[in-house]
Amino acid sequence: MTVPGLLILIGSYLMGAVISLWWLPEIPGAVIGILLLVAVLSLLGRIPDYLSRTSATLLQYLPLILAVPALGIVSADKLPPPQWLGLIAAITLSLLITVPFCGWLLQRLIQRRKSK
C-alpha cells in the first residue's frame, strides 16, 4: 500500500463519481473510474509499480470490504420461501444455457481465426 497508489485510485474514483453525478447518472461512478484509469494507463503504456502493488493489496481485501454492505441482507424484508426457490431456479436455469454458450462461442471464434 503506497500513498501515490492510493492517490491515483481514490482520485480516479472521485473523478468517476463526479462525472456520474453530473453527466452519466445511469453508470456507477466506480465503473467510470475504471474506464478513466484504463485510458490513462494505456496512454502511459505501462503500469507504475507502486500502483500495481497498492491495487493488489486492496483487491486482496475486497471480500472484507464487501461484507459490510452485503450484511444489509439482515435488515432486508424477509423473502417467502417460494421466492427464494424462484430465485435459485432462475439463476440455475439461465447458467445452464449461458455457460456452455459462452465457452462454445469463444472457442469457435478462436479456432476460426487460427484456421484462417
Place this chain on the structure above:
Amino acid sequence: MTHSFLTQPLFALWMTLAAFQIALVVQRRTRSLVLQPVLVTVCLLAGALYVLDIRYDDYRSASSMLSILLGPTTVALAIPLCQNIARVRQLLTPLLLTVLAGGVLGVGLTLLFGWLFGLPGHLLMSLAPKSVTMPIAMPLAEKFGGLAAMAAVIVMFTGVIGTALAPPLLRLLKVEDPAARGLTLGMNAHAIGTAHALNESQETGAFAALGMILLGLTTALLLPFVLG
C-alpha cells in the same frame, strides 16, 4: 453504556476483522466452493449482531471506515485489466463478441426465468446483474430499484452455482481452449469462477479475470439503456 461501546467504530472494525479472519481460515482448511469468504463473514457477523443486539444501521455507520474503501478498490480492477491488455488486443473481436452475446443472453434469460417464476419487480432488478462482480452489481441493482444487499446475496449464489456447473457443461461441449474456459468462468461466476480458473492454469485464470471485468463493464454500460 454497553450499547455505545458495541457501536463504536473500533469495535465494529475488530468484529469485522475477526469474522473475516475466521472465514479465511475456514476457506483455507476446507477449500470449499460454497464457503466463500464474503458468505462466511456475513453469516458470522449476522450472528454477532443478533446476539449482541446491534442494529444493522448502527453497525453500518460504525463501519464506514471500511465501506468507504469500496469505490477505490473497485477502481483497482483496472490494473489486472491493463496487465492483460496485450491479450485483449490480440483477441479483441472474439472476446467482445462473446462478452456482448453472452452478457445480453445472460441478463435476458435471467429476467425471463425470474418473470416466469413470478418474482416481483424489485427482485428482478436485484437479479439482473447476477453474473456481475459484486462491487459493480450492487450499485447497478440499486440504480434500478433493486436492493444492493439482495444483489450481493444473488451474486454469491450465482458464483457458487456457476462454478459448480461450468466444468461438466464445458466437458460436455468439448471446450478445451484455456481462453474460452477462463472467459466462461469469469463471465458467469465472477470472482468465485476466477479463483477456480486459477487452479486450472495461469492462462485460464487471466482470461477469467478478464471475463469478469469485461462483463462487469459491459453490463454497467449497456443495462441502463436496456432497462431505461
